[in-house]
Amino acid sequence: MKSKLLIASLFIFTTAITAQNDSVMFRKIFTEALTNGKSYSNLNYLCKKIGGRLAGSPQAQQAVEWTFKAMKEAGADTVYLQECMVPHWIRGGKESARVISSGGKIIKDVPICALGNSIATPVQGITAQVIEVFGIAELEKMGKEKIQGKIVFFNQAMDPTNIETFRSYGGAVSQRWGGASEAVKYGAVAIIVRSVTLTQDDNPHTGSMGYKDSLNKIPACAISSNGANWLSDYLKTDKDLKFYLKTNCKFLPEEKSYNVVGELYGSDKNEGIITVGGHLDSWDTGEGAHDDGAGIVQSIEIIRIFKNIGIKPKHTIRAVAFMNEENGLRGGKKYAELAKLKNEKHTAAIESDAGGFSPRGFSSEMELIQKSKLKSWAPLFLPYGVYDFDNDGGGADIGPLREALGTPILELMPDSQRYFDYHHTAIDTFETVNKRELELGGASMAALIWMISEYGL
Amino acid sequence: MKSKLLIASLFIFTTAITAQNDSVMFRKIFTEALTNGKSYSNLNYLCKKIGGRLAGSPQAQQAVEWTFKAMKEAGADTVYLQECMVPHWIRGGKESARVISSGGKIIKDVPICALGNSIATPVQGITAQVIEVFGIAELEKMGKEKIQGKIVFFNQAMDPTNIETFRSYGGAVSQRWGGASEAVKYGAVAIIVRSVTLTQDDNPHTGSMGYKDSLNKIPACAISSNGANWLSDYLKTDKDLKFYLKTNCKFLPEEKSYNVVGELYGSDKNEGIITVGGHLDSWDTGEGAHDDGAGIVQSIEIIRIFKNIGIKPKHTIRAVAFMNEENGLRGGKKYAELAKLKNEKHTAAIESDAGGFSPRGFSSEMELIQKSKLKSWAPLFLPYGVYDFDNDGGGADIGPLREALGTPILELMPDSQRYFDYHHTAIDTFETVNKRELELGGASMAALIWMISEYGL
Numbered sequence: 001m002k003s004k005l006l007i008a009s010l011f012i013f014t015t016a017i018t019a020q021n022d023s024v025m026f027r028k029i030f031t032e033a034l035t036n037g038k039s040y041s042n043l044n045y046l047c048k049k050i051g052g053r054l055a056g057s058p059q060a061q062q063a064v065e066w067t068f069k070a071m072k073e074a075g076a077d078t079v080y081l082q083e084c085m086v087p088h089w090i091r092g093g094k095e096s097a098r099v100i101s102s103g104g105k106i107i108k109d110v111p112i113c114a115l116g117n118s119i120a121t122p123v124q125g126i127t128a129q130v131i132e133v134f135g136i137a138e139l140e141k142m143g144k145e146k147i148q149g150k151i152v153f154f155n156q157a158m159d160p161t162n163i164e165t166f167r168s169y170g171g172a173v174s175q176r177w178g179g180a181s182e183a184v185k186y187g188a189v190a191i192i193v194r195s196v197t198l199t200q201d202d203n204p205h206t207g208s209m210g211y212k213d214s215l216n217k218i219p220a221c222a223i224s225s226n227g228a229n230w231l232s233d234y235l236k237t238d239k240d241l242k243f244y245l246k247t248n249c250k251f252l253p254e255e256k257s258y259n260v261v262g263e264l265y266g267s268d269k270n271e272g273i274i275t276v277g278g279h280l281d282s283w284d285t286g287e288g289a290h291d292d293g294a295g296i297v298q299s300i301e302i303i304r305i306f307k308n309i310g311i312k313p314k315h316t317i318r319a320v321a322f323m324n325e326e327n328g329l330r331g332g333k334k335y336a337e338l339a340k341l342k343n344e345k346h347t348a349a350i351e352s353d354a355g356g357f358s359p360r361g362f363s364s365e366m367e368l369i370q371k372s373k374l375k376s377w378a379p380l381f382l383p384y385g386v387y388d389f390d391n392d393g394g395g396a397d398i399g400p401l402r403e404a405l406g407t408p409i410l411e412l413m414p415d416s417q418r419y420f421d422y423h424h425t426a427i428d429t430f431e432t433v434n435k436r437e438l439e440l441g442g443a444s445m446a447a448l449i450w451m452i453s454e455y456g457l
Numbered sequence: 458m459k460s461k462l463l464i465a466s467l468f469i470f471t472t473a474i475t476a477q478n479d480s481v482m483f484r485k486i487f488t489e490a491l492t493n494g495k496s497y498s499n500l501n502y503l504c505k506k507i508g509g510r511l512a513g514s515p516q517a518q519q520a521v522e523w524t525f526k527a528m529k530e531a532g533a534d535t536v537y538l539q540e541c542m543v544p545h546w547i548r549g550g551k552e553s554a555r556v557i558s559s560g561g562k563i564i565k566d567v568p569i570c571a572l573g574n575s576i577a578t579p580v581q582g583i584t585a586q587v588i589e590v591f592g593i594a595e596l597e598k599m600g601k602e603k604i605q606g607k608i609v610f611f612n613q614a615m616d617p618t619n620i621e622t623f624r625s626y627g628g629a630v631s632q633r634w635g636g637a638s639e640a641v642k643y644g645a646v647a648i649i650v651r652s653v654t655l656t657q658d659d660n661p662h663t664g665s666m667g668y669k670d671s672l673n674k675i676p677a678c679a680i681s682s683n684g685a686n687w688l689s690d691y692l693k694t695d696k697d698l699k700f701y702l703k704t705n706c707k708f709l710p711e712e713k714s715y716n717v718v719g720e721l722y723g724s725d726k727n728e729g730i731i732t733v734g735g736h737l738d739s740w741d742t743g744e745g746a747h748d749d750g751a752g753i754v755q756s757i758e759i760i761r762i763f764k765n766i767g768i769k770p771k772h773t774i775r776a777v778a779f780m781n782e783e784n785g786l787r788g789g790k791k792y793a794e795l796a797k798l799k800n801e802k803h804t805a806a807i808e809s810d811a812g813g814f815s816p817r818g819f820s821s822e823m824e825l826i827q828k829s830k831l832k833s834w835a836p837l838f839l840p841y842g843v844y845d846f847d848n849d850g851g852g853a854d855i856g857p858l859r860e861a862l863g864t865p866i867l868e869l870m871p872d873s874q875r876y877f878d879y880h881h882t883a884i885d886t887f888e889t890v891n892k893r894e895l896e897l898g899g900a901s902m903a904a905l906i907w908m909i910s911e912y913g914l
């Protein structure tokens with residue numbers, strides 16, 4: 001009995017000491033991030049000197065070269081590229097849209113932009129009547145008779161009542177992604193989609209769309225939330241109004257591009273790899289600050305933090321700048337393919353692709369027993385405002401790794417209230433990112449990596 | 458034994474049903490705030506049509522009149538004013554500061570503003586050498602010999618390592634509040650104080666200062682963080698540089714002003730009052746959006762939410778727009794004085810004066826047993842991102858109520874990372890407030906009021 005007690009006491013004692021050591025390590029990591037952080041100045045460079053960087057663009061190539069250098073400067077033991085072919089879609093010149101009354105009078109120009117991967121209108125544009133629907137399900141109700149020859153105006157708004165705004169995004173984005181091929185079945189000549197946002201302003205939000213191979217392709221564009229509200233109202237007074245739409249986008253031949261990978265060698269060669277990443281490409285309309293410059297500079301920062309506080313984690317830490325998340329996911333797929341080919345041991349992968357806002361937690365996809373281990377670490381995170389480990393979900397770029405190798409994946413969950421104000425617009429700029437919020441996100445990921453590296457999952 | 462089990466099961470059952478009912482009420486409150494919220498448009502009016510509203514100013518009076526109307530429109534059963542006299546300090550015309558080299562060359566104009574309650578420089582300004590110190594404690598080390606006849610430059614920065622930024626504010630604000638009277642003991646002729654902020658920019662941050670009655674008064678102003686860094690660097694190359702300072706501020710005679718009080722009568726007359734409030738005055742430099750327009754419109758919103766979802770809480774809910782928090786606290790004191798005089802029963806008071814950012818919790822000052830009751834409600838708040846009930850602290854305006862009547866007090870704790878970017882500056886404007894973040898703060902207060910009204914503390 002005595003010896004059992006002794007063992008029990010020793011266990012409690014050791015656990016307490018370990019927790020104390022980890023808590024000291026957390027403090028070191030956060031202090032380093034908040035006092036010597038480089039993620040904010042790195043983001044400034046990426047946004048202001050390079051800017052929007054859609055896959056295949058010259059800016060994407062500049063971003064690859066800059067990230068390579070930045071990872072070196074952060075102290076990576078090695079930096080290398082992973083080649084992959086990417087689609088090269090371009091917007092091509094000024095887009096415009098205009099409402100003309102049924103009597104032929106020009107009423108108003110409205111702010112639109114082509115959706116990514118869309119075909120363009122003919123050179124002379126498309127002019128047609130408009131039919132408003134609130135989501136794909138309504139198309140069938142309307143039927144071919146009402147839709148044939150018209151532009152379908154998808155006007156389903158995001159649900160404002162979810163606290164986690166990504167849930168509402170999931171509910172509203174299907175009309176953007178799949179609306180064109182659904183509408184063409186009923187004879188639509190183009191679609192305009194309400195911007196997937198919770199705010200009211202004049203910025204159209206682009207984003208990926210796709211066509212079904214078996215169906216004709218029609219042009220697809222986004223209209224700002226203000227524009228959508230105005231158009232919806234105006235349709236009530238003039239249901240036969242004409243809408244003029246002109247876009248110039250197209251696919252050029254695929255381009256060679258790269259993931260950028262920076263490694264910090266682990267102290268124990270038998271331990272596996274912990275991946276941390278974001279995506280280097282962004283939409284062309286803004287600077288890709290929250291989406292996903294933030295994830296890139298935070299991932300680079302992980303290397304800098306460990307190097308600067310002089311800690312060599314047991315696992316190899318691999319910071320990855322994935323290419324082409326926005327309109328192809330080629331980088332994420334290539335990363336998983338190579339990991340499988342080389343038979344690499346991956347302990348976990350963490351993604352930051354939800355904006356550079358104050359962190360609140362990590363969502364995850366992993367076994368229940370792993371999740372319960374993860375949740376047992378929550379008290380260490382709580383003093384840093386990171387409390388939520390309950391949600392399911394990994395990230396787009398590390399999804400293929402989970403599919404290929406079953407790797408546990410996690411995603412940083414920042415406060416989500418402002419994300420869809422900026423998402424895929426001209427105002428996703430450096431100025432909308434707060435230095436401390438960005439740094440806290442990076443530090444939270446570094447702290448999580450520390451725990452996984454020490455204790456596994 | 459059986460009957461004990463039955464009682465126990467009944468208790469668990471009743472508790473579970475109650476928690477479920479409360480959870481339904483929380484969802485109602487948040488949905489109402491996020492779908493029909495008026496706080497954002499109210500804030501727009503307060504910021505854009507009225508603007509900065511320092512106590513005693515015509516704008517403060519306009520704000521009183523507007524708030525009276527807004528509380529009526531929100532559905533208050535009664536709205537009334539509580540008269541109080543307030544100090545009337547004015548900035549008076551353009552302020553300027555300039556660095557002149559020891560050789561007499563004009564080097565640079567630097568952004569400054571007078572601290573609230575300060576006296577002005579003489580009409581011709583003050584020109585003197587500068588001595589840099591990092592906090593009040595350093596004055597004694599320097600001594601009269603080094604300080605006499607000079608301008609003291611307090612350059613202590615906020616500590617960036619605290620996650621809750623208000624802690625760092627507390628650590629750096631003493632030089633602003635008390636620096637002038639401390640420096641004059643050593644013969645200083647004026648003080649310039651590094652802006653109390655965690656960001657680097659050109660905005661000087663004003664804020665209250667005070668003089669000790671027994672000592673001479675010298676002018677006090679704030680310099681922007683960029684200005685402070687530049688001056689500190691330049692002093693290293695030219696320690697005998699001259700600083701020219703010109704301010705025009707002064708006190709006018711005290712003015713009559715008001716707290717605005719809106720009540721929603723409780724359903725049970727034996728229950729007490731729950732106060733919820735913010736302060737209506739703001740500094741003159743900006744629009745007082747986060748400080749504390751947010752708290753005002755959220756408090757008005759509490760009334761609107763309960764009215765609109767058709768719920769009459771047991772307690773009387775009293776929304777209070779306190780006057781003169783920034784440079785006198787006369788409104789808060791008057792409120793407590795009247796409550797005591799009328800022998801009112803106050804169950805709790807809640808303040809929102811930490812910005813219109815995403816809510817994370819409530820700090821409180823109350824008995825331990827009350828705090829543990831409060832913390833038992835945390836699971837209801839968690840789905841709304843409100844998880845932290847551990848911190849101590851009430852609010853400035855409701856502090857006097859606690860002193861007078863021992864009322865339990867609480868303060869909304871929004872995410873604090875961005876607050877000191879805007880605090881007391883020209884950029885504390887409507888545009889820096891996010892609609893949803895503001896609404897979530899108001900809804901969190903409404904939910905807390907619901908719980909206190911139902912179950913007491």
